[in-house]
Amino acid sequence: MSLIPSFFGNRRSNVFDPFSLDIWDPFEGFNAIANFRPSETTAIANARIDWKETANEHVFKVDVPGLKKEEVKVEVEDNAILQISGERSKEKEEKNDRWHRVERSSGKFLRRFRLPENAKLDHVKAAMENGVLTVTVPKEEIKKPEVKSIHISG
Numbered sequence: 001m002s003l004i005p006s007f008f009g010n011r012r013s014n015v016f017d018p019f020s021l022d023i024w025d026p027f028e029g030f031n032a033i034a035n036f037r038p039s040e041t042t043a044i045a046n047a048r049i050d051w052k053e054t055a056n057e058h059v060f061k062v063d064v065p066g067l068k069k070e071e072v073k074v075e076v077e078d079n080a081i082l083q084i085s086g087e088r089s090k091e092k093e094e095k096n097d098r099w100h101r102v103e104r105s106s107g108k109f110l111r112r113f114r115l116p117e118n119a120k121l122d123h124v125k126a127a128m129e130n131g132v133l134t135v136t137v138p139k140e141e142i143k144k145p146e147v148k149s150i151h152i153s154g
Contacts, residue, residue: 047084047109058119058137060084062111065131066104074126074135080115082124084135118142 048063062084064072072086090106115121120138127134 047086047111049084049111051113053139057139058115060113060133060135060137062133062135063131064128064133067131069128069133072128072133074124074133076115076121076124080117080119080121082113082115082135082137083110084112084133085110 050061052059060082062072064086067086067088071088072084075083075085077083085108087108088104088106115137116139118139118141120140123138125136127136
């Protein structure tokens with residue numbers, strides 16, 4: 001028995017041999033994963049959203065590449081919940097098509113955000129450009145309580 005394992009063929013599978021090459025291969029079966037075809041229920045992987053607050057508004061930017069504005073829905077519920085949802089349809093398959101790689105996902109996505117108290121829910125605007133949905137929520141000016149100084153007698 002050689003003390004130096006052979007990396008070029010002659011694969012050994014002796015459990016008691018510390019130099020045995022019968023080890024777990026993390027890439028074993030990788031071809032099966034690479035050829036995986038997502039089903040219709042696979043969701044678009046967490047539509048990426050940035051939310052920033054400026055002095056006058058809240059701005060949400062959502063990456064939805066390849067979607068048309070008709071495929072995306074923006075809603076505001078009465079209890080100050082902003083809901084952004086949409087669906088990417090599965091591409092039609094022809095009988096003779098041979099797929100080499102499928103990485104773009106299809107399916108539905110849904111994201112919900114609780115808006116702060118100072119959000120003007122009646123003035124929400126949305127626009128889509130170059131695969132980026134921008135939702136703008138204006139802020140109301142919160143009136144600071146008027147403080148009145150009281151003279152203390154005595």
